[in-house]
Amino acid sequence: MADLVLPLExxxxxxxxxxxxxxxxxxxxxxxxxxxxxxxxxxxxVPVFALGRYAGPRRQAILAVKxxxxxxxxxPLGDALGAGLRRLLIWGVVSTPLVAVxxxxxxxxxxRRGGDPVARMARVAAAPGVTxxxxxxxRAFTKDSVGLSAxxxxxxVDGRIRLRKSALGEGLGEVVLVDDVVTxxxxxxxxxxVLQTTGARVVAVLAIAHA
Ligand SMILES: [Zn+2]
Numbered sequence: 022m023a024d025l026v027l028p029l030e031x032x033x034x035x036x037x038x039x040x041x042x043x044x045x046x047x048x049x050x051x052x053x054x055x056x057x058x059x060x061x062x063x064x065x066x067v068p069v070f071a072l073g074r075y076a077g078p079r080r081q082a083i084l085a086v087k088x089x090x091x092x093x094x095x096x097p098l099g100d101a102l103g104a105g106l107r108r109l110l111i112w113g114v115v116s117t118p119l120v121a122v123x124x125x126x127x128x129x130x131x132x133r134r135g136g137d138p139v140a141r142m143a144r145v146a147a148a149p150g151v152t153x154x155x156x157x158x159x160r161a162f163t164k165d166s167v168g169l170s171a172x173x174x175x176x177x178v179d180g181r182i183r184l185r186k187s188a189l190g191e192g193l194g195e196v197v198l199v200d201d202v203v204t205x206x207x208x209x210x211x212x213x214x215v216l217q218t219t220g221a222r223v224v225a226v227l228a229i230a231h232a
Contacts, residue, residue: 031045031078032045032082032091032093033045033049033077033079034081040091040094041082041093041094041096041097044078045078048077048078048079049073049101050101050104051101055105055108056070056071056108056227056228057070057071059071059203059231061209061210062171062205062206063174063210064210065206065210065214067213067226068224068225069203069206069226070109070225070226070227070228071227071229071230071231072101072102073230074230074231075202075231079229080230082098083201083230086142087201095138096145098142098145099141099144101229102142102143102145102199103147105229106121106199109197109225110148115224115225116195117149117150118151118195119197120153120193120194120196120221121147121152121153121154122153122154122157122193122212123137123139123142123143123155123157123198123200124200125158125208126159126201138201139199139201140155142199142201146199154188156184156188157212157216159178159181160182171206175207177207178211179211181211182208182212182215184216193219193221195222195224196221196222197223198225199226199227200228200229201229202230202231203226203230209226209228
């Protein structure tokens with residue numbers, strides 16, 4: 022049924038007759054020097070890595086998944102995240118056994134229906150020795166952060182990120198927080214803080230894009 026409702030156009034550039042064109046695939050492919058270390062305005066206190074800028078096909082694909090239900094793009098984006106994760110393992114930034122925790126996103130009806138996109142990308146990205154634990158959730162009534170200043174974004178998420186009860190049982194151990202887009206760093210900073218309250222050792226943040 023999904024094929025009937027999704028337009029057959031590239032989710033990155035709108036090219037016809039393909040869902041994800043070779044040019045866009047090339048654009049978001051992880052280079053040998055990526056992910057790169059970034060410095061968001063709000064510092065979570067652990068290294069933050071991003072696979073590229075929130076622009077072009079990378080941005081369009083993320084928006085298409087989040088806002089237009091283009092679940093067919095979870096594959097390419099999850100693969101990029103997976104490549105970044107493996108690179109961090111090779112570099113020794115993170116090590117196995119590793120838990121990857123998806124950063125929580127604001128729940129909307131559409132996202133609840135299809136499942137959280139970041140969690141779904143993380144599941145695509147899973148590497149040997151890496152367990153995905155959907156440990157965090159964003160409380161309802163959190164505003165969409167688009168257009169908010171860094172301070173306003175921080176106030177918007179402060180106290181609104183909670184641990185899922187199911188994640189409290191066992192210690193998480195070494196954790197990498199994964200996200201689609203890091204902008205001011207407000208969500209990842211609060212997420213890292215909440216994870217640390219469980220005794221988790223958060224060693225890095227990895228995002229598909231940084232704005
Ligand atoms: Zn394209």
